[in-house]
Amino acid sequence: MRPQRLLPLIIATALFIENMDSTAISTSLPQIAADLGVEPIALKLALTTYMLALAVFIPVSGWVADRFGARRVFVGAIAVFLVGSLGCAASDGLGQLVAGRFVQGMGGAMMVPVGRLVLLRSVEKSELVRALSWLTIPAMLGPMLGPVLGGAITTYAHWRFIFLINLPMGALGMWLAWRHVPELRQAVGPLDVRGFLLSAGGLALAMFGLSAIGRGLVPGAALAACMLVGAGLIAAYVRHARVHPHPLLRLDLLRIPTYRAGVLGGSLFRVGIGATPFLLPLMLQLGFGLNPLESGLVTFTSTAGAMVMKAVAPRILHRFGFRPVLVWNGLAASLLLCGFGLFRADTPYPLMVGVLLASGFLRSLQFTSINAIAYADVDQARMSQASSLAAMAQQLALALGVTIGGFALSLAGALTGRPDDAPINFTFAFMTVGLISMVSVLQMRRLAPDAGAEMAGHAQAGREVAEPKAETRPQA
Numbered sequence: 001m002r003p004q005r006l007l008p009l010i011i012a013t014a015l016f017i018e019n020m021d022s023t024a025i026s027t028s029l030p031q032i033a034a035d036l037g038v039e040p041i042a043l044k045l046a047l048t049t050y051m052l053a054l055a056v057f058i059p060v061s062g063w064v065a066d067r068f069g070a071r072r073v074f075v076g077a078i079a080v081f082l083v084g085s086l087g088c089a090a091s092d093g094l095g096q097l098v099a100g101r102f103v104q105g106m107g108g109a110m111m112v113p114v115g116r117l118v119l120l121r122s123v124e125k126s127e128l129v130r131a132l133s134w135l136t137i138p139a140m141l142g143p144m145l146g147p148v149l150g151g152a153i154t155t156y157a158h159w160r161f162i163f164l165i166n167l168p169m170g171a172l173g174m175w176l177a178w179r180h181v182p183e184l185r186q187a188v189g190p191l192d193v194r195g196f197l198l199s200a201g202g203l204a205l206a207m208f209g210l211s212a213i214g215r216g217l218v219p220g221a222a223l224a225a226c227m228l229v230g231a232g233l234i235a236a237y238v239r240h241a242r243v244h245p246h247p248l249l250r251l252d253l254l255r256i257p258t259y260r261a262g263v264l265g266g267s268l269f270r271v272g273i274g275a276t277p278f279l280l281p282l283m284l285q286l287g288f289g290l291n292p293l294e295s296g297l298v299t300f301t302s303t304a305g306a307m308v309m310k311a312v313a314p315r316i317l318h319r320f321g322f323r324p325v326l327v328w329n330g331l332a333a334s335l336l337l338c339g340f341g342l343f344r345a346d347t348p349y350p351l352m353v354g355v356l357l358a359s360g361f362l363r364s365l366q367f368t369s370i371n372a373i374a375y376a377d378v379d380q381a382r383m384s385q386a387s388s389l390a391a392m393a394q395q396l397a398l399a400l401g402v403t404i405g406g407f408a409l410s411l412a413g414a415l416t417g418r419p420d421d422a423p424i425n426f427t428f429a430f431m432t433v434g435l436i437s438m439v440s441v442l443q444m445r446r447l448a449p450d451a452g453a454e455m456a457g458h459a460q461a462g463r464e465v466a467e468p469k470a471e472t473r474p475q476a
Helices: 003-027 029-036 040-068 070-089 094-122 125-156 166-180 193-211 220-243 251-255 257-287 292-320 322-342 349-373 380-416 423-444 459-463
Strands: none
Touching: 003 029, 003 040, 003 070, 003 094, 003 125, 003 166, 003 257, 003 292, 029 040, 029 094, 029 257, 040 070, 040 094, 040 193, 040 257, 040 380, 070 094, 070 166, 094 380, 125 292, 193 220, 193 380, 220 251, 251 257, 251 380, 257 292, 257 322, 257 349, 257 380, 257 423, 292 322, 292 349, 322 349, 322 423, 380 423
């Protein structure tokens, strides 16, 4: 089997267990909260802690892979993720669950970016869109099966088994990776220890402060201190990166227009998408009275639409190019996300399922386009740093989405004087995150009309010789 098919399918095993785990947990939040004796919204800590661990440790993933070899790091990362899964299954309180999720995040921080790095270095750019589609089709099975499987396990067994089902798939992924993933290495300088401490400390404190807002879990003064100190450490890292010869995160990559659009614009879009696995199951179960299995059967349709899109995304990009797709598809996907807030308990299920199916379809096209355009103009020498920075921004945006979604839900409850699970509060929350996603379109509009032409195989790439240069410049 060719590398653009074999490697994505192997790497997808890691994405499968990660995505299935996260979506299964989201479906089971009310039952986990009842069992642990906490409010469902408080469990956003279990979601954001995982994403926080990803954001903290992803920056070193590129250096570690270059230093010790991609295959060894990838296999070890799956093993760490499985250890965290066992810890989550054995937890008896919110603190233990959060600790287990943090360990899972440490493993996930290496799995996804290192796996993507293997693809970026093993596949030609002209084949990258197709390779990413092969990678994400199997990986999408996780979020498609996760809501249904999580709902069935929670309804008929116990939520702890959600974490235990990771073990056999993870073991299979380790075996396949050890046999087929190349041991890619590259000469690297010494680890930027100061940069790691500044970025890790800043992200950890800032994200913890944001995730705990509004529930009385931590005193307000402590939260303010966490966010201020975190912001100060992040600012210190920015100054540090400008003068260090080998910074942990190369912020100068953001000067590349296509990379900047993929990272900054993609992060804005992911804020809304990150809130969806948290808000949607809560609305269906607490607001509409569905049980976990019924909720899972409704939400999985979104991922089914995403899987369909992965098969046709390369052809759409070939036909229209990156810029029109990222602008118009991003706008449509954001509007549908806002529309989730208009669902009510008496909304016909066919209509609800149809909206979720279309949303998954458009969301998948946007993600495929964002993930590809980010690397269109990055050279191989900086590919590992580019992968690490993009992966960190992605997880930070998803964590911020959960945080903003939970805060918007609590704020709406305070403004309306109704319980947090009132439908009107979910309307406000979905509108908030949907509008944030819509802002990403402004960044995408700045792309050149022929951006990513080589990756898309777009006809415009072949016409560049015949067309005047002025016609391919970015529009003002």
